[in-house]
Amino acid sequence: MRKQTVAALAALATGFFVPVLPAPAQTEAPAAPKIQELAPTAPVQSAPPAPAPQAPTLATPPAHGAAGSLTAPLPEPEPAEKLLRLSLSATLGSTPGHGLALHNGLVWRIYADTPDPSGEIARPVAELADATPTLRLKPGVYMVHAAYGYASAMQRIDLTSDSQVKLAINAGGLKVLGAIGDAPIPTSQMRVSVFVPVGQDLEGRRVVENAPPGVVIRLPEGVYHVVSTYGDSNAVMRSDLKVEPGKITEATLHHRAATVTLKLVQAPGGEAFAGTAFSVLTPGGDVIREEIGAFPSLVLAEGDYVVIARYDGKVHTREFKVESGANRDVEVLVSQ
Structure with missing residues (x-):
């Protein structure tokens, strides 16, 4: 019975039904099998295969400003901060705008009026060597500094519109x-x-x-x-x-002074000895100058002096006087 059930299931799988007859007894001769033809049955339709899973994809967002968009519109770029014009000039004196106008020798430095968070010395936001410069800056508070040689002036400004700054530098000049x-x-x-x-x-x-x-x-x-x-x-x-x-x-x-040239010679007007070491002293013994050479020159104030010449292990001296404007040679004779 089990064998018949297996054969029937196999026939269903192929679409045809083949009857299974009981086996005859072994004592009888086998009879010819009778095949019963059956109308073919419709083949069994198998279910279509399930589609393979696909990797998730990101949906393309709708165009900016399109209808039905779920994203907020991008903000418009902010306009660049407006720059303001600042014109600078300076005069000599105590009242701005009055006195001698300066056309050279000025150095301008502009500092932002905010403390440096690192504690370092603030660097200028602008530095110009023109006498009457014009520059553009962002709105804000600044310190304007003008240097004129060793003199200077400074002013604090709140730059909210185009402005002009005139500084008075209380200075003058010295020519010597x-x-x-x-x-x-x-x-x-x-x-x-x-x-x-x-x-x-x-x-x-x-x-x-x-x-x-x-x-x-x-x-x-x-x-x-x-x-x-x-x-x-x-x-x-x-x-x-x-x-x-x-x-x-x-x-x-x-000045009351003169130029003297020192020489160590064998005789007046003679040739100077090269490599001589000279020392010039005051009558009180204070050393004024020391030189080495054949004939060194030096400027001395008016007064009395002593010169010491050292050469070849020997020392030679002479006293001399300097008169204002009288340049001269001072000869030291080699002592015997």
Whole structure:
């Protein structure tokens, strides 16, 4: 019975039904099988295969501003911040816009009026060397600084529209020259230093060092102590000079000095010994200058001196006098 059931299921799978007859007894001869033809049945339709799963895809968003869009419209770009015009100028004096207009020598620096979060010195947002510059800045609060040599002025501005700033620099100029009698001192041989007196100390604070003569030194209004040095030794002149706003103070400092040339010779007018070491002293023994050579030259202030010449292990001396404007040779004779 089990075999018949298996055969029937196989016939259903192929679409045909084949009857299974019982097996005859072994004692009887096998009879010819009778095949019963059946009308073919419709084949069994198998269910269509399920579609393979697809990877999820992102839906393309609708165009910006399209109807039915679920996304908010993108914001329009903000317009660039408007820049404002700032014009700068300065004059010499105490009242802005009055006095001598400055057309050169100015340096402008613009600082943002906000503290630096790192604590470092704020850097200027703009720096210009023009006398009357015009620049464009964002609206805000700024510090405008103008430097004129050693003088300066500053003003705080709130820039909300195109503006013009005029600063008054309370300063003047100082021009120092040098001379020996009526003869001007060459600029290469003279230097000028300027000091601000502090209390009783005339050289309390130095503001200018080793400036050449004839150059206009721009300084704030006030009284200054000026030191002029002629040469590299002790020919020095001092003077107190006043600087007034809007004016140039000119002064000629007359030195009382001369140039001397030192020589060690065997006889007057003889040839100088090369490699001689010279020392120039005051009568009190203070060393003024030391030189090595055959005939070194130096500028000395008017007065009395002693020269010591050392050569070949021997020492030779001579006293001499310097008179203002009388340049001369000073010969030291080799002692026997």
